Amino acid sequence: MTKSIIPPLIFFALCLIGLPLVLSALWVKVVTSAAIFALAAAGISVLFAQLGLINLAQIALVGVGGWIALRLNYGTALPVTLIIAIAGIATSVIGAALALPALRMRGLYLALVTLMAAGAFQILFNAFQFPNGGEGFWGVARQSAADLRPPLMVQSDAGYLRYTIVITALCFGLVALHRVTAPGRAWAMIRQSEANAMAAGINVTFYKIWAFALSGLLAGVAGGLLSTALGQLDARSFLASEGILLFALAVVGGAYSWVGAVIAGVLYKLLPALLNDFGVSADIALVIFGAALLHAIMTAPRGIAGQLSGALQRKPA
Amino acid sequence: MINIENLTVKYGGVIALDHLTLCITDDVVGLIGPNGAGKTTMTNAFSGFAPITAGHVVVDGMNLLALSPHKRACWGLARSFQKVQIADDLTVADHLRAVCDAKGIRQRDRTSQINHALDFTGIADCADMPGADLNPYQKRMTEIAKCLIGAPRIILLDEPGGGLSEAEMQDLRRIITQIKARFGAQIIMVDHDVDLIRDVCASTAVLDFGKLIAFGPTREVLQDEAVKTAYLGR
Ligand SMILES: Nc1ncnc2c1ncn2[C@@H]1O[C@H](COP(=O)(O)OP(=O)(O)OP(=O)(O)O)[C@@H](O)[C@H]1O
Ligand SMILES: [Mg+2]
Numbered sequence: 001m002t003k004s005i006i007p008p009l010i011f012f013a014l015c016l017i018g019l020p021l022v023l024s025a026l027w028v029k030v031v032t033s034a035a036i037f038a039l040a041a042a043g044i045s046v047l048f049a050q051l052g053l054i055n056l057a058q059i060a061l062v063g064v065g066g067w068i069a070l071r072l073n074y075g076t077a078l079p080v081t082l083i084i085a086i087a088g089i090a091t092s093v094i095g096a097a098l099a100l101p102a103l104r105m106r107g108l109y110l111a112l113v114t115l116m117a118a119g120a121f122q123i124l125f126n127a128f129q130f131p132n133g134g135e136g137f138w139g140v141a142r143q144s145a146a147d148l149r150p151p152l153m154v155q156s157d158a159g160y161l162r163y164t165i166v167i168t169a170l171c172f173g174l175v176a177l178h179r180v181t182a183p184g185r186a187w188a189m190i191r192q193s194e195a196n197a198m199a200a201g202i203n204v205t206f207y208k209i210w211a212f213a214l215s216g217l218l219a220g221v222a223g224g225l226l227s228t229a230l231g232q233l234d235a236r237s238f239l240a241s242e243g244i245l246l247f248a249l250a251v252v253g254g255a256y257s258w259v260g261a262v263i264a265g266v267l268y269k270l271l272p273a274l275l276n277d278f279g280v281s282a283d284i285a286l287v288i289f290g291a292a293l294l295h296a297i298m299t300a301p302r303g304i305a306g307q308l309s310g311a312l313q314r315k316p317a
Numbered sequence: 318m319i320n321i322e323n324l325t326v327k328y329g330g331v332i333a334l335d336h337l338t339l340c341i342t343d344d345v346v347g348l349i350g351p352n353g354a355g356k357t358t359m360t361n362a363f364s365g366f367a368p369i370t371a372g373h374v375v376v377d378g379m380n381l382l383a384l385s386p387h388k389r390a391c392w393g394l395a396r397s398f399q400k401v402q403i404a405d406d407l408t409v410a411d412h413l414r415a416v417c418d419a420k421g422i423r424q425r426d427r428t429s430q431i432n433h434a435l436d437f438t439g440i441a442d443c444a445d446m447p448g449a450d451l452n453p454y455q456k457r458m459t460e461i462a463k464c465l466i467g468a469p470r471i472i473l474l475d476e477p478g479g480g481l482s483e484a485e486m487q488d489l490r491r492i493i494t495q496i497k498a499r500f501g502a503q504i505i506m507v508d509h510d511v512d513l514i515r516d517v518c519a520s521t522a523v524l525d526f527g528k529l530i531a532f533g534p535t536r537e538v539l540q541d542e543a544v545k546t547a548y549l550g551r
Pocket of ligand 2: 358
């Protein structure tokens with residue numbers, strides 16, 4: 001256990017120091033987004049790897065977190081880090097509430113329920129738009145968006161990338177902590193069978209809701225980070241179909257380790273930007289994702305991360 | 318004392334338990350019967366996993382059926398499963414820790430309870446092995462060790478001897494006969510091995526097609542003509 005926290009620590013330290021130095025202004029923004037969506041993907045992975053639950057509403061929850069963060073940023077004088085924390089907690093409550101009707105379902109049925117929830121949020125976002133500094137509860141002005149406050153001590157895009165990496169790493173740490181403490185053990189017992197878990201005294205309902213709440217927390221924090229990164233959110237970024245895409249990428253990347261979530265974030269945000277940069281239509285990314293998903297389903301159930309760790313373990317030490 | 322009254326379980330048209338009435342006072346009680354007689358169904362009814370249509374189960378004055386399944390476990394109902402339930406990616410010690418978590422056992426009592434259960438079942442050596450690497454005997458013993466955490470009041474063992482070798486059966490006999498004295502729990506044991514039942518159970522109940530066809534001191538029950546035709550004389 002203590003050994004297994006060293007590689008992610010090294011990885012995050014390298015990203016923290018290295019990335020802002022080597023990246024150009026454009027790529028700093030892209031990588032910031034990739035890190036944010038890696039965080040959202042980590043939430044999908046918690047549900048999928050720990051309990052076999054399919055959540056297609058994660059992007060919608062990122063939107064919810066983003067909405068709350070924007071609203072608080074315009075409407076209050078709270079520090080941005082606190083706002084992001086509040087967005088995370090509020091979204092986690094909403095995620096847990098979403099879990100209630102889903103508790104008795106699994107597999108395809110649960111996926112459909114989460115997809116319908118994502119569709120409902122898509123309609124809400126479209127109807128009311130994201131706050132941009134206007135009056136009233138919805139906070140939408142007809143003119144262009146007002147400026148957002150950045151977090152304390154963050155003056156540049158590179159600084160915000162560092163800020164995002166630190167928060168993402170902390171949240172990954174929170175997930176890792178869950179896996180080696182009571183929730184992780186309870187989830188493992190539930191995976192074995194719900195009867196087994198109940199017979200051991202485990203409150204299965206509570207720990208399922210807990211998993212949804214953790215996943216929602218990650219989505220909400222991601223949404224909060226995203227709102228400050230972009231300064232403005234667009235309802236078109238939070239379509240239900242994006243939730244399906246991020247879920248697929250979380251599986252392709254590998255739901256069973258933090259590396260998979262990083263890969264999912266990179267595929268979701270970095271690959272389309274790279275293709276654009278090469279002068280290829282970013283839609284090609286969808287074709288690549290489709291092929292990667294087929295590959296994952298047929299040959300690599302633990303995703304790219306699983307294949308990487310398999311390859312590393314086979315190498316003679 | 319375990320009081321079962323009129324307990325009835327139906328799976329669609331199949332009456333898996335038919336108005337079972339039984340009062341159990343002995344420390345270790347056997348439950349036998351041919352395949353499909355309703356033995357596992359009875360343990361599932363205790364746990365809250367079977368569709369009960371009528372009846373009561375009262376243990377030490379507590380109406381079990383009024384509690385949700387996990388509350389029954391926290392109250393003191395422990396059980397093993399006919400098909401062992403060991404998670405591949407949890408270590409033996411983590412299985413026991415999960416039970417400690419669920420039963421809210423305080424941090425300072427955990428180590429001693431876990432060590433006690435591991436030593437008693439003889440699997441202290443594999444405490445840090447993941448479930449996937451255990452042999453069938455170690456898996457069985459892990460299941461029993463799980464049952465011993467947190468002051469159990471009754472333990473239901475569903476075919477604990479299934480697939481064990483003769484030497485392993487000897488260990489199992491010793492363990493089952495000592496549980497009451499060391500951990501205080503009353504035991505109901507389902508098994509097909511008549512020798513095991515004869516050696517460890519003071520009294521035995523016999524089910525056939527969901528009905529109780531005999532109950533009493535084990536030696537007498539095993540001599541019973543109806544029991545011999547239904548079960549032993551196959
Ligand atoms: N989940 C279920 N759904 C439908 N029928 C069931 C279910 N569980 C048990 N039954 C039926 O209830 C009856 C009793 O089954 P049970 O598993 O209790 O028998 P058993 O005495 O444990 O047998 P064995 O010795 O084979 O373990 C059988 O007819 C079985 O088919
Ligand atoms: Mg059975």
